[in-house]
Amino acid sequence: MSxxxxxxxxxxxxxxxxxxxNIDVLxxxxxxxxxxxAIALSGEAALKVAPKFLPDVILLDIRMPGIDGYETCRKxxxxxxxxxxxxxxxxxxxxxxxxxEGFLVGGVDYITKPxxxxxxxxxxxxxxxxxxxxxEHEAKRLEMKQVATELLKKNNRLKETMEQLKSAQKKxxxxxxxxxxxxxxxxxxxxxxxxxxxxFGVTQAMEMERPEDENLQKDLASITEEIKRIxxxxxxxxxxxxxxxxxxxSVNINQLIQQILEKQKSKGRLDSVxxxxxxxxxxxxxxxxxxxxxxxxxxxxxxxxxAMEENGTLTVSTQFLAVNENTNQISSNGSPVPQxxxxxxxxxxxxxxGIPPENIGKIFDPFFSTDPEQTxxxxxxxxxxxxxxxxxxxxxxxxxxxxxxxxxxPVVHRDAQA
Numbered sequence: 001m002s003x004x005x006x007x008x009x010x011x012x013x014x015x016x017x018x019x020x021x022n023i024d025v026l027x028x029x030x031x032x033x034x035x036x037x038a039i040a041l042s043g044e045a046a047l048k049v050a051p052k053f054l055p056d057v058i059l060l061d062i063r064m065p066g067i068d069g070y071e072t073c074r075k076x077x078x079x080x081x082x083x084x085x086x087x088x089x090x091x092x093x094x095x096x097x098x099x100x101e102g103f104l105v106g107g108v109d110y111i112t113k114p115x116x117x118x119x120x121x122x123x124x125x126x127x128x129x130x131x132x133x134x135x136e137h138e139a140k141r142l143e144m145k146q147v148a149t150e151l152l153k154k155n156n157r158l159k160e161t162m163e164q165l166k167s168a169q170k171k172x173x174x175x176x177x178x179x180x181x182x183x184x185x186x187x188x189x190x191x192x193x194x195x196x197x198x199x200f201g202v203t204q205a206m207e208m209e210r211p212e213d214e215n216l217q218k219d220l221a222s223i224t225e226e227i228k229r230i231x232x233x234x235x236x237x238x239x240x241x242x243x244x245x246x247x248x249x250s251v252n253i254n255q256l257i258q259q260i261l262e263k264q265k266s267k268g269r270l271d272s273v274x275x276x277x278x279x280x281x282x283x284x285x286x287x288x289x290x291x292x293x294x295x296x297x298x299x300x301x302x303x304x305x306x307a308m309e310e311n312g313t314l315t316v317s318t319q320f321l322a323v324n325e326n327t328n329q330i331s332s333n334g335s336p337v338p339q340x341x342x343x344x345x346x347x348x349x350x351x352x353x354g355i356p357p358e359n360i361g362k363i364f365d366p367f368f369s370t371d372p373e374q375t376x377x378x379x380x381x382x383x384x385x386x387x388x389x390x391x392x393x394x395x396x397x398x399x400x401x402x403x404x405x406x407x408x409x410p411v412v413h414r415d416a417q418a
Contacts (some may be wrong), residue, residue, distance in 0.1 A: 008132065012036045013056065013057050013128075014040060014050055014057075014058045015039050015040070016072065017041070017090070018065060025117075030120075030124065033121070043069065043075075046058075050076060051081045054081065055085050056085065057124055057131065058086070059124070060088065062093065063093075069091070070102070073087050073102075073106050073107055077106040087106060089102040089107045091110070091113060092113040192230065203227070246389065247291075248288060249287065250287055254283055256288075257318070258279075259294075260301065264298070269301075269302070269305060270305065272312070278315065283318055284342075284411055285413075286411045287412040292385045295382075295385065299378035300382065303379065304352060307353055307402075313351045315349040316347070318344065319344075320342060343408050344409045346407040347405070347407075350402050350404075355395060355397035360397065364393070386407055393406065
């Protein structure tokens with residue numbers, strides 16, 4: 001490699017020698033090369049100068065008063081700031097043992113006295129070139145590491161963006177499903193209920209006209225039961241299609257939950273269920289649509305009750321999550337509810353039969369239900385209501401040991417709505 005390939009000007013050399021004539025000769029030899037030179041007259045002085053000067057090469061005499069060159073080299077190699085600097089020993093001793101000792105303590109080269117000027121220049125230049133290459137390599141390595149770090153960050157951001165897009169797509173599909181059903185149900189419910197009322201009226205008339213016909217009475221009872229089932233479905237559809245803009249008012253969500261649980265108990269719907277309440281005491285009031293949120297909580301209570309055998313346990317818990325905590329919230333585009341004041345988290349956990357993995361992604365779809373006695377609209381309606389509040393509702397289950405429904409709602413105060 002040509003000398004002109006390297007620009008070694010300004011590279012640092014530390015000369016450690018207790019003999020002034022040796023120092024003068026080395027300085028006069030090296031200064032024309034435009035190196036930056038520092039002098040230390042002892043090993044102790046070298047240990048103080050080197051960490052501040054940070055030489056690229058050290059010319060180190062072996063025989064010095066105090067600590068000798070070997071010990072000085074050992075200590076330099078123990079110091080993190082100087083351990084990488086190559087040490088060239090300079091000594092009148094040219095015995096093999098002396099040279100070997102120099103390499104064993106960390107030296108990279110050995111020049112014997114009386115030294116030849118050209119030899120000193122050549123050896124110093126060689127090791128400076130090596131240091132130059134090492135520094136270039138390290139700079140490139142750091143540059144590549146920085147590039148790799150930036151690529152990793154961009155890749156992580158891309159993954160996050162993809163997850164957000166997937167979530168938004170899923171949410172859009174869900175919203176489109178619900179919106180499409182909402183448009184259809186308003187007229188459909190009216191068209192269904194009119195003939196249904198006529199059928200129900202005829203059924204009642206036939207029951208009164210022929211009370212003695214037991215077989216007929218059984219058939220009419222079955223017809224009446226199915227009519228009621230259709231009415232339940234149309235009622236759920238009507239509730240869904242009637243959802244318009246939410247009407248917000250300041251509500252304590254704990255009180256809302258307690259009211260729902262008390263009503264369900266009073267109606268005997270939780271007689272075979274043990275109810276645990278773990279309601280946080282530090283929950284702030286927030287703007288919610290009381291009627292719609294009551295409907296959500298009733299749906300979740302009923303869902304848990306149907307999923308459990310007798311003596312099951314329903315646990316309802318609440319929690320306040322500050323803005324900087326992970327709420328796993330899926331933001332709602334176009335929601336009238338402002339974001340950013342923290343979140344209320346509500347959990348409904350049951351000890352029921354759980355949700356199979358293949359169904360976990362379908363449970364919020366309209367009409368999806370594994371229970372033929374259910375309409376499959378309760379969770380869809382709940383999903384829609386929570387989204388209208390700018391929140392999210394998710395389900396978690398291992399498919400065997402119960403299920404947990406998690407609702408995250410943004411905390412909104414009256415002044416934040418303005």
